[in-house]
Amino acid sequence: MSEEKSLNFLEEIIEKDLAEGKYQSITTRFPPEPNGYLHIGHAKSICLNFGLTQKFGGKTNLRFDDTNPVTEETEYVDSIKEDIQWLGFNWANELYASDYFDTLYEFAVTLINKNLAYVDDSTSEEIAQQKGTPTTPGIRNKFSERTVEENLKLFIEMREGKYADGEKVLRAKIDMSSPNMHMRDPIIYRIKHAAHHRTGNKWCIYPMYDFAHGQSDSIENITHSICTLEFIPHRELYNWLIQQLEIFPSKQYEFARLNMTYTVMSKRKLLQLVNEKHVIAWDDPRMPTISGMRRRGYGATALRDFCDKIGVAKRENLIDIGLLEFCVREELNKTALRRMVVFNPLKITITNFGKEVEWVSIEDNPEDENTTHRKVPFSKEIYIEQEDFLENPPKKFFRLFPGGKVRLKGAYIIECNEVVKDINGNIIELKCSYIPESKSGNDTSGIHVKGTLHWVSVAHAVHAEVKLYDRLFHVENVAEAEGDFKEHINPNSLQVLDKVYAEPALLDTNSNNRYQFLRKGYFCLDKDSSSEKLVFNRTVTLKDTWAKEVKK
């Protein structure tokens, strides 16, 4: 019963902290900047932060890191909240770094009073130049010698709007020769005369990340502040500021961000794909965004399962997107309703079938012991898939060929008697006979066939549109590939079949349902679907060992 699962390095740290009584309970936070939609990489962080407090007890805050008014919008705030909830997590508190602007301002004043911060009038170029390089120390300019009183006065004037953007900044006074570039008197406040999505025009100075994030963590009593590897150099500054301010000592820990094959995972690049219309929107089913995956039909369970499987460590990684697809299939196999849909029809006339229609009962999901069934109309004229018939079959071909027999799923075994062609020699119809004793469920014919095909009655077929998606990029490691990432976009990532033929049961559909189109893949109803026009997205294909066999 007790399946012992080993702990990742963060779980070990927490277990130790708790065992030693360092904390009674832990608090984590998920801190997105509301400047874009969440992607699967964020899902990893969400599952980590919320998962940790679920496992060890404690709470997780949702905190928007909204310290840069020019990139942030309420639209993004809303989408982020929706995505986290959809993933199945509930935050303890919904918080905003902008709620702390007054406190942060006081923190800055404290630093000035301790002569640990100064107002600098240099241009950004001058500041960059004076900073030195990793191998040469930086130099301090004359502004660093300003008195506490002068700094206080200037900082107040900055807040009052007396200066234009870029005219002055507030810098922490630390160490211009530190081997860590972030310690070389980092800028902690800058002037931006811009409206903020929450505070409006109340402020014209805004704290930088380094003067907001750790302080917000501290204000919220975050015990374990978990971020990605590229923030490692910030940790020294994070700790320095907390120490000088004498506030709650949150601790920062870093893990490796998620990279996946055949996709990009940076907000900047995803924004570009949207803005330059390579995809239709942030929730385009080809996007690695949570909303895109949701629209494509990926389940929240599958995403959480994926995040669990990939683990957490500090080593750079490139996860095979096939693992995500495995998780998606695993969930859908158990839950998706089976339906029959023919994409490229080939008409079959069953010459010896006398009845107008016979309704056969087929299970909705054979994986479910308590499966329901639906009725499917069987008649004299049906469609099968063109690729399921070959006039000259290769060996090991289990499907239909002249003189061959197959079962029609849930119905009868048929035999192909005649191939009808047009004047150009194209196959346009097959004449078959059915075996009346072979009815599914009470087969007394004694005939065994290797192949079972999906099919749709011509007279009862429902029309629909289907969108087939493929990976957005055709190189495995997009970030490493030569040239601009957009050169590697797969031009055939979307294929639209505007008319496919479906069994009528697909009509009574509700958008929560997930389907497996038999032998075709998993599909879901798209949000653009209407009663006039059904539109389905292919979530993921089925594994296809026959296609692999043919390739050989």
Place this chain on the structure above:
RNA sequence: UGGCCUAUAGUAUAAUGGUAGUACGACAGAUUUUGGUUCUGUUCGUCUUGGUUCGAAUCCAGGUAGGCCAACCA
């Protein structure tokens, strides 16, 4: 080339000084009214050189390789 981080099958992740294991993939077979699912088996690994130790993936030292850091972004 200053500092920091990392290195285990194809990919990811365990083994916390004592039998290198798991998942995905690949390959082979069984089952199957989906060439799906399920089941079974096979394949493949500790970056390198030294050292400590009865014993090293693990500890130490040197090398090598990859990544990060010089935004008024986060």
